[in-house]
Amino acid sequence: MLQKENILIVDDDINILELIQRNLQSLDYHTYKAVSVKEAVSILRDTEIDLLITDLKMPEVDGFQLIQFASEHYPNMPKLVVTGYPSVQDALSAIKSGAVDYLVKPFTKDELRQSVLKSLSTRTKKKPSEKAESKNYNEIIGESEAIKSVTQIIDRVKDNKATIFISGESGTGKELVARSIHYNGKFSREPFIAVNCGGIPENLLESELFGYVKGAFTGANDTREGFFQAANGGTIFLDEIGNAPLSVQSRLLRVLQEKEVMKVGERKAEKIDVRVIAATNSNLKEMIAKETFREDLYYRLTVVEIVVPPLRDRKGDIPLLADKFLFKYGNEYKDRYITIEPEAQALLKRYDWPGNIRELENVIQRAVIMCDRTIGVKDLPENLKYKIDFPEENLMSLKAMEKKYIEKVLAATHNNQSKAAEILNIDRKTLRGKIKGS
């Protein structure tokens, strides 16, 4: 006898939707229906679903994006694709984006039953030992040690409400880390509210965050909740916390210390249960020295610190990340999987990526648009091809500088000593001497 498992069916064609539903119900499954991805996402958020069955081609948001969303947020839930447009390319893309199996319309009830059984059997059984193992954060791509130490911290903090501080250069993935903490943890069904403290005018930030009461200031015509009240039970992500003015900082300190908020213009505090995750790419220590950031708040915020490494410190992850974006933009712009030539791939790995993952994503997005089927060197921006970055922040001796420069040129020429000697305008013997001597 089959257990009543929850299956969510997504198709914009009501007839198909009902057909699949009837078949599954007769097989004793419990079914949920959605005619759009938007509807599906809200069901996924509210219900424990054991299997997702989705169509690919749908108006507005398509099934590929639903599968990707589901893979990111519900990695253990199997996904079965049902489509009326069979093509190898679609099948490949669907499977690459995280679908487990693939069923072509029209199908018989028995074919449907087989596929459902097969998909459900891939579910990872919850073993008692599972908790001890490191969780797989599908959305955070990377196998480097640097990124692993980030996911290890996520493991430890995701199920409690400790305050977390995320630092790292622009574009390294701070927001992604914050979202992963929330959506992989125990409180994932509670709200996640992201607030960009740099994006809201200073004079409004306070009332936006904490709410206000009628008459608190000119224009406050009624009493309103703030982001904190909206995030109650879940997580508030305070991005660019360095931009919060001192008035906001002292209110924030109160939230962290007393676990209560006070609306602007209100005297009574309300209890609140929110996990605070703050992030910045500015140097708060310097701001403390200049007295623009409260030191006591800094210590309250940094209960757990996560430093997201710059991409240049984990270049080994570049091919994996590039692959993710090739897939994403291949689907979006070309309806197919775009590949990349080895020479172009080598350039990606050589470059220092001052804009980090966001820059890599932009470069690949642009290259996918420019190329035919394969990204070549010609599709990459000029600064990637010729630029040799130099660490300007460190003053160094001429000799150290020479050594660094030789290393850069060698890397740029893939260790071709003749080419390097030519660029340096010295002969090969001198170059070899310098390499040995250095």
Ligand SMILES: Nc1ncnc2c1ncn2[C@@H]1O[C@H](COP(=O)(O)OP(=O)(O)OP(=O)(O)O)[C@@H](O)[C@H]1O
């Ligand atoms: N490890 C990763 N795997 C896959 N995608 C990533 C990873 N890290 C970041 N990204 C992607 O890179 C982009 C930039 O990430 P995000 O917005 O989280 O960076 P950020 O550190 O918040 O940047 P900023 O300081 O500029 O706000 C996003 O599209 C994000 O999905």
Ligand SMILES: [Mg+2]
């Ligand atoms: Mg950000």
